[in-house]
Amino acid sequence: MTRLFAWGALIFGCLFFLLPLVGMTEFSLKMRRGVYSFDAYVRVFEDPTFWATFSYSLTLAAATIVFGVFLVVPTAYWVRLKLPQARPVIEFITLLPLVIPAIVIVFGYIRLYNTSSFLPLTGSAIGTDILLTMGYATLALPYMYRAVDTGLRTIDVATLTEAAQSLGAGWFTILARIILPNVLVAVLSGAFLTLAIVIGEFTMAALLNRPAFGPFMQLLGANRAYEPPALAVIAFAITWACMGLIQLVTRFSKHERAKA
Amino acid sequence: MAFLDLTNLEKTFGANRVVKDFSLEIAKGEFVSLLGPSGCGKTTVLRMVAGFETPTSGAITIDGQDVTGQRANQRAIGMMFQAYALFPNMTVADNVAFGLKVKGVARPEREARVAEMLDLIGLRELGARFPFQLSGGQQQRVALARALAPSPRVLLLDEPLSALDAKVRVSLRNEIREIQRELGITTIFVTHDQEEAMSISDRIVVMNGGIAEQAGAPFEIYNKPRTRFVANFVGTLNTLPATVEAPEAGQVAVAGQSFTLGRGALTARRGDTVTLALRPEAIRLGRAEGREVVLPATINEVHFLGSVIRVRARVGDGVVALDTFNRPDQPPPPIGSAAEISFAARDVIFLQD
Amino acid sequence: MADNRPDRRPKFRLPLEWLGILPFVTFAVLFLILPTMKIVVGAFQTPEGGFTLQNLIDLNTDSIRSAYWTSIKLSLITALLGCAVGFAMAAAVVFGGLPKRVRGPLLTFSGVASNFAGVPLAFAFIATLGPAGLVTLWLKTEFGINLRAYGFNLLSFWGLVVTYLFFQIPLMILIIIPALDGLKREWREAAEVLGATGAQYWRMVAFPILFPSLLGTFALLFANAFGAVATAFALTGPQLNIVPIKLFAQIRGDVLGNPNLGYALAFGMIVITGMANVVYIVLRTRSERWLK
Known part of the structure; x- marks a missing residue:
């Protein structure tokens, strides 16, 4: 009885999740009349805007990840080591992006950092790119911080630090050679998640008017029939790859630990 | 029922x-x-x-x-x-x-x-x-x-x-x-x-x-x-290898000392090695009344546990643990010293396998 | 010397430890707190900078009211359905006696699906349930069922609900499976041996224990749906009347004809997601009296 219900729930769920995936895949192959073909994908890949926007988003994702790691790892480390009393506040801040919608945050950016403000970031392309990167870092903050903090919890930060200090290591050495390698799996997980979030992000990029992958997909969707599902398949593959990589690094590290 | x-x-x-x-x-x-x-x-x-x-x-x-x-x-x-x-x-x-x-x-x-x-x-x-x-x-x-x-x-x-x-x-x-x-x-x-x-x-x-x-x-x-x-x-058990000398009479020898187990005939044959089992509290350090089997031993280890002193002593080819009560006027025996242990033959436990 | 005179230096020492989180605080202030404050303050300002409540009063138009109402309804319904279906699937995997092999793939897939939101998700649903979508056509040719005739339109409220569920359900699964794992077997057995039926166990023991997690996930799903722009925008374009899309149009082209009305609109969003979280925190503290 329970098992019947369990299978029912699972199968219903799987159907709901698989149908759109099948749907988009099938649709993306229907560009040529009567037969399945990869024409839609060829079209997409021939489009220079695809490559331009895709590499733009990829670059921004990389920048976001690097910035995020430099921001989050030392902070989480420091809070664990020296400022446990600041923990609730920091955690609250890192969770804010889950409460304040992205569109509100970017709206604030646009009004706060316009050409006549104290920090006219939106005045130049590079300035806007920086602003967008900061926006993405904000979006990724809850995931990044939690991943790194969980990673730090599994190691004894205080003892490792004291041991390193007694051997003469400075703060930079401690962070780069002791802490970072120990939370590398967490950092990588956070990084791939960030990549998955950033690569197809639409709202911030569109409102800041940057040529990112998300707005490109939206534009194509408004004007074409077969390329959009092809893009959806590609985007899904990227998301899947990111999650697969997270699993891979986690599993790999478990094996490493088991061996040690 | x-x-x-x-x-x-x-x-x-x-x-x-x-x-x-x-x-x-x-x-x-x-x-x-x-x-x-x-x-x-x-x-x-x-x-x-x-x-x-x-x-x-x-x-x-x-x-x-x-x-x-x-x-x-x-x-x-x-x-x-x-x-x-x-x-x-x-x-x-x-x-x-x-x-x-x-x-x-x-x-x-x-x-x-x-x-x-x-x-x-x-x-x-x-x-x-x-x-x-x-x-x-x-x-x-x-x-x-x-x-x-x-x-x-x-x-x-x-x-x-x-x-x-x-x-x-x-x-x-x-x-x-x-x-x-x-x-x-x-x-x-x-x-x-x-x-x-x-x-x-x-x-x-x-x-x-x-x-x-x-x-x-x-x-x-x-x-x-x-x-x-x-x-x-259930509990600690000492085992001692013994050689059967006269199965009908239940006579065995441990460390060169022969004695009779009061249980009638043994199923083993003469010359066989059998295992005798004894609880630590069935063995005494030194001679005692009613404990007719006396064997020479060497003190191997002494653990002072408070009210009880657990002693491990080498007897023949085996080691036995035995408990003695703590007495303030009697310090535990020094390690390596020679001693005697004694037990009653009726306290020997016979195991089926 | 040092023995005679108390060393006063620690009294005046700068709290150097706090410097360690200076970069983070700077980042948070510049790119999270100040922008939000800008919205909040702007909602109470005239274009000239004076204080006013007029912006908030101006929100009270039919169009904006109905946008808020639709958004709240959309978020509530997708959060509720997401929680219910996600819970059923998670419970099926954890307690339903399904093979252990199901669990790993389901978790991985949920990780993927919960992040597969926005523009591509809209494309996937258009290709499936849209006018020329796979399922739509299949139902029409095989069974003669015309979804449109039954009132289903992907580019409508319920279409949006179905689409949002694609990321809401997996999010629920991801969060609730660890919580279900935290239910100890002994609790179930203790309840059973004390004479409780399965339903009594769930009502009196398991559900109260899970309640904080369920509530937290619900609040998260609500905020998740309430602030989502990309999926709705790619699905229906700018015409669907929900708050984030309205705000999107306002930011792009000041369609409301009053730049500070945009602040008020955004402020309203913060208030609603904020309220959802306050309700969550209050309920959680009340239901967690029994936790450390």
């Missing part, structure tokens, strides 16, 4: 036969312990009685009623788990009241019973606390009260003391036994701790590999273990 009757119980998980042909009769009000190492099947037997596992074959009868096919919530059984089985979202009083509540007992009656139960375990003033505010010992007492509140026919205890500190363990086990006697409730207690089992049980069933190796009162189990496993598992 016994109050609780387990007849030819068998349980297999896949290809693994965890319990093999297990039978046990328990009288009303009896306190029976299932004792054995982990994986011996004792917990599985208990879980079959509780109704969490269905026996592959065999039957369970409580008070003449066959409950084998009944679900756990129909059996009117009380159970204490290893630890942390209190409902964390309920106060102590609500935990104790749970069984009455699901039975549909009216509120005033329920509250009276809860108060009675909290009095029984001596935690009346803690009724409004949540489990996380209690110590481990207090939590287990509440678990006992919760199990007893609906007046179950049988009480099952699944290693309820194993997660507690040594001191709390002893006091709580005595308390459990006291309450059990007071209520006269039929109880099965599962443990891997032989001291625990011996101190509170009417009867012990020693289990190994899914079968009952021996069942009996603690005194009997300890003093007359039937198998080597039981003898080893």
